[in-house]
Amino acid sequence: MNNIQVCFSVDYFRKYADNKSIVVVVDILRATSVISIAFENGIKDIIPVKSLEDTFQYKNKKDHILAAERNTIKVPGFNYGNSPYDYMESNIQNKTLVLTTTNGTKAIKEANEHHVITASFINIDIVVEYLKYKKTDVIILCSGWKGFFNLEDTIFAGALSQKLIATKYFLSNCDSLSAALQLYNNSKADIFNFLVSSSYRKRNNSDKIIKDTKFCLKPSIKSNIVPILKNQKLVVEDF
Numbered sequence: 001m002n003n004i005q006v007c008f009s010v011d012y013f014r015k016y017a018d019n020k021s022i023v024v025v026v027d028i029l030r031a032t033s034v035i036s037i038a039f040e041n042g043i044k045d046i047i048p049v050k051s052l053e054d055t056f057q058y059k060n061k062k063d064h065i066l067a068a069e070r071n072t073i074k075v076p077g078f079n080y081g082n083s084p085y086d087y088m089e090s091n092i093q094n095k096t097l098v099l100t101t102t103n104g105t106k107a108i109k110e111a112n113e114h115h116v117i118t119a120s121f122i123n124i125d126i127v128v129e130y131l132k133y134k135k136t137d138v139i140i141l142c143s144g145w146k147g148f149f150n151l152e153d154t155i156f157a158g159a160l161s162q163k164l165i166a167t168k169y170f171l172s173n174c175d176s177l178s179a180a181l182q183l184y185n186n187s188k189a190d191i192f193n194f195l196v197s198s199s200y201r202k203r204n205n206s207d208k209i210i211k212d213t214k215f216c217l218k219p220s221i222k223s224n225i226v227p228i229l230k231n232q233k234l235v236v237e238d239f
Contacts, residue, residue, distance in 0.1 A: 003137045004164055006157045006176040009144030010107045016139050022131065023111040024119045027143035028156045029200055030082045031069075031104025033216040036122035037084040039236060040223045042093030046234040048105035049098060058098045065092060069101045072204040083212050096233075103143040108229060111141055116229035117237065119160060121216065123223040128163045130226045131170075133239055138170065140177075151183065151198045152217075155191060158184025191217045 007016045026032055035046060043065075049055055052075060058064045067080035074081025082101050099105055108116060119127045119140075131138055140160060142153035158180035164170040172178075187194035192214055195201055201213070228237035 001171045002135060002169060003174075004140065004161055004170050004172045004177060005138070005174045006140045006142065006154070006161065006180045008142050008149045008154060008176055009147055010103070010110050010141070011144070011147035013107075013110055013141060016141075017111075017114070018137075018139075019113055021114060021137040021139045022134060023114040023116045024127065024131075024138060024140045024160065025104065025107045025111060025116060025143065026119055026140060026153045026156050026160075027101065027104030027107060028120055029152050029216055030084065030212055031099070031101040031143065032118040033120040033122055033219070034082055034084050034087060034099070035104075035118050035227050035234060036120045036223045036225065037221065038087045038092060038097055039225045039227055039234075040122070040221060041087050043087070043097050044094050046097045046099055046227070047232065048108040048229075048234065049100045050106050050109050052100060055098050055100055058096075063095045065095050065097045067097060067099045071102060072200075072209060083208065084215055085212065103145060107141055107143040108234075112229060112232065114139075118227045118234065119156070120219075121156065121159070122219045122221060123225060123227075124156075124160060124163065125222070126224045126226055127160065128167065130237070130239055131164060132167055135169070138164070140180075145199065150200060151195055152191075152200055154180045155184050155187050155194075158182070159188070
């Protein structure tokens with residue numbers, strides 16, 4: 001049996017890091033959802049970067065798309081942001097996406113000494129199959145909000161944990177995981193409305209963000225792709 005733990009935010013990760021577990025990075029609203037959609041629509045690979053400055057070294061590089069989001073809003077001067085719809089409505093096939101977001105890409109970089117994959121409701125089922133296949137311990141890393149706990153990532157961690165435990169391949173003695181399971185089971189009937197008073201919804205309640213949020217929480221698209229970090233790039237993992 002393999003162990004599962006849930007880490008509530010990037011700032012806690014050093015207490016969980018063991019350099020042997022698979023780390024599943026979650027930023028459900030919206031970076032890891034975007035990553036799933038970008039791969040599903042034909043992006044070749046994704047370079048996650050921490051800062052806006054880091055993206056500029058790829059400016060004008062052939063077949064590279066630059067995308068940036070801060071505080072839920074696309075950064076001025078960039079053609080792409082952190083909305084899954086940005087990657088459904090343009091030709092991105094066989095291109096490289098250079099992506100920086102407020103929380104998600106920082107979480108990926110923080111965990112990069114581990115075996116890192118990303119997960120969302122879009123690819124949750126294939127992630128479960130992948131983790132069963134790998135037969136190793138798992139840390140679900142919630143990106144959170146600027147180092148703080150958030151509801152949405154924790155709810156997803158509960159959903160993923162519940163599916164993993166149901167396989168009988170995994171067990172846990174982690175209070176964070178127990179709390180995530182409780183949140184998921186309390187919210188799963190209508191996660192969107194459960195989050196109505198969350199800090200995320202209060203930060204930006206525009207029509208665009210509401211549309212993105214509804215899609216990320218209950219996607220109409222399912223993916224059988226597991227994005228994995230190799231040589232500082234997210235690529236499609238074959239297994």
